[in-house]
Amino acid sequence: xxxxxxxxxxxxxxxxxxxxxxxxxxxxxxxxxxxxxxxxxxxxxxxxxxxxxxxxxxxxxxxxxxxxxxxxxxxxxxxxxxxxxxxxxxxxxxxxxxxxxxxxxxxxxxxxxxxxxxxxxxxxxxxxxxxxxxxxxxxxxxxxxxxxxxxxxxxxxxxxxxxxxxxxxxxxxxxxxxxxxxxxxxxxxxxxxxxxxxxxxxxxxxxxxxxxxxxxxxxxxxxxxxxxxxxxxxxxxxxxxxxxxxxxxxxxxxxxxxxxxxxxxxxxxxxxxxxxxxxxxxxxxxxxxxxxxxxxxxxxxxxxxxxxxxxxxxxxxxxxxxxxxxxxxxxxxxxxxxxxxxxxxxxxxxxxxxxxxxxxxxxxxxxxxxxxxxxxxxxxxxxxxxxxxxxxxxxxxxxxxxxxxxxxxxxxxxxxxxxxxxxxxxxxxxxxxxxxxxxxxxxxxxxxxxxxxxxxxxxxxxxxxxxxxxxxxxxxxxxxxxxxxxxxxxxxxxxxxxxxxxxxxxxxxxxxxxxxxxxxxxxxxxxxxxxxxxxxxxxxxxxxxxxxxxxxxxxxxxxxxxxxxxxxxxxxxxxxxxxxxxxxxxxxxxxxxxxxxxxxxxxxxxxxxxxxxxxxxxxxxxxxxxxxxx
Amino acid sequence: xxxxxxxxxxxxxxxxxxxxxxxxxxxxxxxxxxxxxxxxxxxxxxxxxxxxxxxxxxxxxxxxxxxxxxxxxxxxxxxxxxxxxxxxxxxxxxxxxxxxxxxxxxxxxxxxxxxxxxxxxxxxxxxxxxxxxxxxxxxxxxxxxxxxxxxxxxxxxxxxxxxxxxxxxxxxxxxxxxxxxxxxxxxxxxxxxxxxxxxxxxxxxxxxxxxxxxxxxxxxxxxxxxxxxxxxxxxxxxxxxxxxxxxxxxxxxxxxxxxxxxxxxxxxxxxxxxxxxxxxxxxxxxxxxxxxxxxxxxxxxxxxxxxxxxxxxxxxxxxxxxxxxxxxxxxxxxxxxxxxxxxxxxxxxxxxxxxxxxxxxxxxxx
Numbered sequence: 001x002x003x004x005x006x007x008x009x010x011x012x013x014x015x016x017x018x019x020x021x022x023x024x025x026x027x028x029x030x031x032x033x034x035x036x037x038x039x040x041x042x043x044x045x046x047x048x049x050x051x052x053x054x055x056x057x058x059x060x061x062x063x064x065x066x067x068x069x070x071x072x073x074x075x076x077x078x079x080x081x082x083x084x085x086x087x088x089x090x091x092x093x094x095x096x097x098x099x100x101x102x103x104x105x106x107x108x109x110x111x112x113x114x115x116x117x118x119x120x121x122x123x124x125x126x127x128x129x130x131x132x133x134x135x136x137x138x139x140x141x142x143x144x145x146x147x148x149x150x151x152x153x154x155x156x157x158x159x160x161x162x163x164x165x166x167x168x169x170x171x172x173x174x175x176x177x178x179x180x181x182x183x184x185x186x187x188x189x190x191x192x193x194x195x196x197x198x199x200x201x202x203x204x205x206x207x208x209x210x211x212x213x214x215x216x217x218x219x220x221x222x223x224x225x226x227x228x229x230x231x232x233x234x235x236x237x238x239x240x241x242x243x244x245x246x247x248x249x250x251x252x253x254x255x256x257x258x259x260x261x262x263x264x265x266x267x268x269x270x271x272x273x274x275x276x277x278x279x280x281x282x283x284x285x286x287x288x289x290x291x292x293x294x295x296x297x298x299x300x301x302x303x304x305x306x307x308x309x310x311x312x313x314x315x316x317x318x319x320x321x322x323x324x325x326x327x328x329x330x331x332x333x334x335x336x337x338x339x340x341x342x343x344x345x346x347x348x349x350x351x352x353x354x355x356x357x358x359x360x361x362x363x364x365x366x367x368x369x370x371x372x373x374x375x376x377x378x379x380x381x382x383x384x385x386x387x388x389x390x391x392x393x394x395x396x397x398x399x400x401x402x403x404x405x406x407x408x409x410x411x412x413x414x415x416x417x418x419x420x421x422x423x424x425x426x427x428x429x430x431x432x433x434x435x436x437x438x439x440x441x442x443x444x445x446x447x448x449x450x451x452x453x454x455x456x457x458x459x460x461x462x463x464x465x466x467x468x469x470x471x472x473x474x475x476x477x478x479x480x481x482x483x484x485x486x487x488x489x490x491x492x493x494x495x496x497x498x499x500x501x502x503x504x505x506x507x508x509x510x511x512x513x514x515x516x517x518x519x520x521x522x523x524x525x526x527x528x529x530x531x532x533x534x535x536x537x538x539x540x541x542x543x544x545x546x547x548x549x550x551x552x553x554x555x556x557x558x559x560x561x562x563x564x565x566x567x568x569x570x571x572x573x574x575x576x577x578x579x580x581x582x583x584x585x586x587x588x589x590x591x592x593x594x595x596x597x598x599x600x601x602x603x604x605x606x607x608x609x610x611x612x613x614x615x616x617x618x619x620x621x622x623x624x625x626x627x628x629x630x
Numbered sequence: 631x632x633x634x635x636x637x638x639x640x641x642x643x644x645x646x647x648x649x650x651x652x653x654x655x656x657x658x659x660x661x662x663x664x665x666x667x668x669x670x671x672x673x674x675x676x677x678x679x680x681x682x683x684x685x686x687x688x689x690x691x692x693x694x695x696x697x698x699x700x701x702x703x704x705x706x707x708x709x710x711x712x713x714x715x716x717x718x719x720x721x722x723x724x725x726x727x728x729x730x731x732x733x734x735x736x737x738x739x740x741x742x743x744x745x746x747x748x749x750x751x752x753x754x755x756x757x758x759x760x761x762x763x764x765x766x767x768x769x770x771x772x773x774x775x776x777x778x779x780x781x782x783x784x785x786x787x788x789x790x791x792x793x794x795x796x797x798x799x800x801x802x803x804x805x806x807x808x809x810x811x812x813x814x815x816x817x818x819x820x821x822x823x824x825x826x827x828x829x830x831x832x833x834x835x836x837x838x839x840x841x842x843x844x845x846x847x848x849x850x851x852x853x854x855x856x857x858x859x860x861x862x863x864x865x866x867x868x869x870x871x872x873x874x875x876x877x878x879x880x881x882x883x884x885x886x887x888x889x890x891x892x893x894x895x896x897x898x899x900x901x902x903x904x905x906x907x908x909x910x911x912x913x914x915x916x917x918x919x920x921x922x923x924x925x926x927x928x929x930x931x932x933x934x935x936x937x938x939x940x941x942x943x944x945x946x947x948x949x950x951x952x953x954x955x956x957x958x959x960x961x962x963x964x965x966x967x968x969x970x971x972x973x974x975x976x977x978x979x980x981x982x983x984x985x986x987x988x989x990x991x992x993x994x995x996x
Contacts, residue, residue: 013764013807017932020805021920024940028916031947032909038954042864043902050864057861058877231858231882 059239060229063201065162066220067490069247071176071210073256074485079168079176080211086138087161087299088146089131092123094155101153102134108149109142111135114302122300125183131157136299161203164211164298168256170291171263174319175254175283175421175483177209178294180301198222207297210250210483213422217487220247246490253282253485258612262287265607265618269600271571271591272320272462274481275608278470278577278586280500281479283419285608288320322424325459326590330387330597331546331575332408332454334516335468337380339407340395341512348515351379358393360445367393367449384519385528387545389453396452401443404451405431410506411468412478413460418501419481427464430457454546466588469575471506472520473542473583475513478503517542521580530574533602539613542583543576543605545597548590569593574601578609585612644693644989648918653689653981656911656966657682659896664969666874667887667895674888674969681971685978692982696990700983701758701930704751708775711748714741715782722786730786742791745779746976749795750937753802758930769808776803790960797944801937805923843958855891858883860955863897863905870901888969890961893953909950912965916943922988931987938980945977 042050071080088105095101102119105111115135122132138146138158146158164179166172182190182205190196190205199205201222206212223244227235262273262285275284296305309317318324340346356374357366369375369389375382383391396404409415414429428434430451432443450456463481471478480501488495520542524534529545548571572594577586587605594600610616661678668674714732718741722729732739753772760768776799784792804813828836862878871877876898878884884894897905919939926932942965949964951957963973 013761013929016807017805017936018924020807021924021936024801024805024936025916025920028913028940028943031943032913034956035947035950035954036906036909038951038956039863039897039902039905042860042954043866043897043905044868046864047867050861051867053861054865054878054883057858057883058881228877229881236881 058228058230060227060235062225062227062235064223064225064244065201066222066244067162067246068164068179068220069214069218069249069488069490071218071250071252073168073252073254073259075255075257076251077168077256079172079252079256080164080166082162083165084160085136085163086143087136087159088134088138088142089157089159090119090134091131091155091157092126098123101155104153105134105146105156108145109135109138114304117304118300118302121303122181131159133161133299136161136163164204164295166294170293171259171287172256173209173291173294174288174321175209175252175286176294177211177213177421178207178297179204179211180207180297181205181299200224204298208423209294209421210252213420214250214484218247218250220490221245248490249488250484251486251488251495252483253277253280253284254286254483255284255612258285258608259287261285261611261618262604262608263289265604266591269591269594270314270320271589271594271601272324273587273589273604273608274321274463274466275585275587275612276466276470276479276481278473278479278583281467281470281482281502282485282500283481283483284585284612286321286483288318288322288324290314290316292316319421319423320590320592321462322419322421323461324590325425325427325461326548326571326573327456327458328413328454328460328465329546329548329573330389330453331465331544331573331588332452332458332460333384333387333392334472334520334544334575335408335411335413336392336395336399336404336452337384337516337519338472338508338512339399339404341380341515342509343399343403343407345398346380346395348380348512351377352391352394354378354388354390356390358390358397358449360397360449363446365446367446380515381519381522384516384544385522385525387523387529392452393449394452396448396450397445399448399452401430401432401448401451404448405429410478411471412503413464413468415464417461417463417467417481418503419463420483424463425461427461428457428459455549462588462590465573465575466586469577469588470583470586472513472517473577473586475510476506476508478506517580520544520576524576530598530602533598533606537578537606537609539578539609540580541576541578541606541609542580543574543602545602546573546575547571547595547597548573550593570595572597572599572601574598574605576602576605576609578613585609641690641694644985645690646693646918646922646985646988649915649922649981649985649988652911652915652918653966653978656908656915659908659911660892660967660969662873663892663896663899663967664888666876666899667879667884667892668969669880670874678969681969681974684971685974688975689978689982689985692979693985693989695983695986697928697931697934697983697987700751700934700986701755704748704753704755707744707748708752711741711744712779712782714739714744715779717741718786719782730788742779742783742786742788742795743972743976745783745795746791746798747979749776749779749799750802750934750941753799753806754930754933754937757802757806757933758928761929764807769803769806769812772799772803772806776800790962793960794941794944794948794962798937798941801940801944802933805933805936806929855885856953856955856959858885859891859894859953862894863954866898866901866904868902870897870899870904873899875899890949890963890968891953892968893950893964896967897954908967912943912946916940919984922984926987927991931990935984935987938984941980942977 068082070078073079092098111134119132119134126132143158166176166178181203182199186205190199198219198221206215206218221244224242226239228237228239229235266289270289273285273287276282277284292309354369354374354376356369356372359366374390375386375388378388378391408429414427416424416426435441435443447456451458467481480503482498482500484498486495486497521540522528523530523543524541525531530543534541550568550570572591574589574597577583587608589601589604591600607618610618664678665675718729718732723731723733725731730740730742732741753775756772780792780796783795858878862876862884865878876895878898879887879895884891887895896908916939919935923932923935926935945962945965948957948962952959963970965977
């Protein structure tokens with residue numbers, strides 16, 4: 001190796017190294033340009049797009065639930081109102097081990113087994129990311145304990161929620177109803193009606209009663225808060241706010257005192273009662289016994305309580321006034337009498353001789369009168385006053401089922417009354433057509449005969465009977481029963497009265513109507529089937545008793561209450577209006593297993609009339625054993 | 631006292647003024663951005679200050695170690711590192727699905743970190759040692775020296791670190807004069823073998839690679855970070871939203887925002903103007919480093935200075951490319967900007983070496 005060669009070599013190496021440095025520098029320059037091009041694209045080229053995305057990242061619209069309208073009785077007493085309470089809610093999908101979380105929470109605050117069961121049911125029904133309430137109405141102390149432990153259990157949250165309180169108790173449950181958590185079916189319905197947006201921020205919806213039927217009025221519109229949120233979705237500050245619009249308030253025709261009087265009058269009996277203002281259709285009282293505590297449902301009912309309510313043989317969840325369907329029995333007689341007169345099949349003075357039974361031509365079957373041996377000579381007034389069956393067997397046979405069906409339909413039988421509550425039953429007004437459709441069988445003449453006294457296929461609700469009774473009271477106007485008297489806008493605070501809805505007018509001949517009314521007045525007079533119930537009343541009552549059979553009685557057998565278990569005894573019915581000369585209230589009463597309309601149902605109506613017309617509170621014992629034959 | 635102060639001044643005399651200025655500028659920016667990104671958390675800021683102090687100390691120390699002494703630790707460091715890597719492969723602890731950590735009893739340690747320093751030192755020493763007789767054989771040997779730790783790290787698996795290590799080894803070979811035809815040939819061969827390699831991968835491996843290349847295909851998982859960081863950068867615009875005014879940053883949308891994703895915070899709050907300035911600073915560091923390399927008296931010094939300079943920029947480029955969405959997400963911090971002691975110390979250690987090369991001008995022949 002020569003001395004010179006390495007030096008030359010070194011120079012060449014150095015030159016090559018410098019070349020490599022330049023190449024490296026060039027590479028770095030290229031990469032820097034690529035970077036700057038990319039950031040130019042992001043920050044200049046697409047700046048608007050990314051600005052907008054950053055904004056929508058940080059700004060969130062948080063709905064604020066509207067105040068639900070309150071429900072008041074006619075004297076402005078609160079039936080349903082709101083209150084705000086702290087609720088412990090969990091997001092189950094955020095929890096790795098829900099059981100461990102629940103156990104942990106149970107160490108902090110008391111969680112009852114009922115609350116746990118309810119929580120598990122709600123979890124099963126809930127959607128992903130949804131929060132599910134575990135315990136509501138937390139005390140201040142519980143809120144404080146939970147707040148200090150929030151860092152350990154991020155899946156739990158304490159939220160201020162609006163709740164509903166039904167302070168009028170079980171007696172009003174069938175009228176006011178209740179709200180409950182929005183479920184899948186509710187959601188589907190809201191989506192269909194395009195109202196889903198109104199429920200942002202709201203967990204509850206009306207499920208039954210007025211809460212359900214006036215949902216759209218009571219609910220209101222949610223407001224929105226434009227909130228700056230962080231990546232975890234926590235609100236950092238409020239940017240702007242659109243306040244919610246509260247729902248409208250409802251005022252009812254119903255008088256809580258009258259309702260209490262009616263309820264008390266039932267004593268130990270179960271049943272239903274509805275009292276209407278015959279001129280407006282306003283519902284003055286609506287009792288369905290037994291009731292239930294609607295507050296149980298507000299934040300999700302515990303499955304055990306639900307099971308109890310649903311499976312109880314007393315069926316407390318069924319509104320007997322709207323959904324209880326019973327054979328109208330003798331209460332159909334005034335309407336049959338109107339049909340007979342108006343169809344000119346009978347004159348008021350026409351009398352029949354009642355031997356105690358009726359037979360169709362060419363038949364030996366005896367249709368018995370309830371009174372052994374018959375009523376003797378019976379004209380139209382007497383037929384109502386004494387509830388003569390034979391008179392109506394014969395009238396029915398003369399009228400035929402088609403004319404009977406068509407005329408009774410004018411009273412709204414077989415049709416929903418149109419009350420402002422959902423779930424009403426339309427009952428059943430039988431006809432040969434119906435029988436053919438339903439049973440594929442021909443109509444038998446004998447079926448017409450028993451239809452004449454409200455037996456057979458006939459089924460009516462107490463509400464239908466009350467509406468029909470109101471027509472006799474108001475001279476033929478078919479008013480729709482209405483619970484809500486007025487609606488108040490939360491902003492103007494002005495009550496907007498609701499107009500009565502009239503379904504048409506039946507043009508009764510005044511003379512005919514007067515006779516039927518007189519018959520009903522006679523019912524309450526000595527010799528009438530409910531005379532005892534009217535004793536001492538300072539006003540005149542027009543009424544009609546009835547009995548709805550629970551079990552069929554064989555030909556030739558006699559009904560013997562003492563040999564029947566209570567639940568198989570007949571239901572007692574009574575329809576009435578008062579004062580007879582200027583009706584202000586029409587009523588239908590159904591007493592389950594009450595047996596005699598005159599002795600159990602009529603005194604209840606009397607108590608209601610006494611309070612409504614004379615301001616008289618009933619004595620302690622209202623259902624007395626009143627001797628009255630039917 | 632005067633004597634010791636004199637000694638101290640002499641130690642500082644080994645610092646390169648230009649590099650020092652650039653480094654301090656970047657660290658100043660870093661402090662401001664870390665402060666903003668941490669919500670001005672005093673714990674974070676003081677932690678960062680401590681890290682900066684430590685790292686600057688390490689830099690000063692390294693600047694005072696003459697290159698010929700440095701070159702002597704290359705071989706032992708490299709051997710230790712490779713032995714530890716083999717140890718990792720045999721007894722390493724698995725964390726987050728890969729075997730990277732070696733439990734030394736008193737601390738857990740990632741040998742791959744050691745190799746980042748040891749490999750260039752080893753290769754530079756090797757080339758300097760054989761400077762006079764450099765032949766193809768030496769490139770082949772250094773290729774093997776490079777591949778050994780590269781493959782060990784790759785199978786941990788730690789693709790990111792392996793690539794960065796491979797890059798620094800490649801830079802060194804490149805500056806040492808690896809023939810262009812080998813470079814281009816290798817590149818062509820690599821490109822050609824890609825489809826074959828792709829076909830050899832399992833379905834799940836292919837999917838993983840695809841998500842790595844296109845994070846937007848997984849918007850709630852891996853893609854979330856990139857989507858949020860590009861929104862942050864893009865919404866910054868020309869002049870930025872202002873210090874501590876970035877909503878993506880302040881409201882937590884940008885993940886890892888004091889560490890790997892600090893560039894997103896910077897881009898959002900300081901805008902395109904800020905980004906140009908930042909890139910210019912990195913370019914200035916590289917330019918200064920390459921200048922030092924060009925003037926260095928020894929091959930070891932030249933190779934170390936040039937490789938370290940390019941390394942710094944490579945880290946910066948990979949990080950910014952990843953945060954702005956043009957490179958796959960690999961856990962690489964932004965040099966001199968990200969919060970984190972280890973990375974900062976390693977980096978300023980390298981800068982210290984470059985300064986040492988710059989200030990030890992006498993020829994030290996071994």
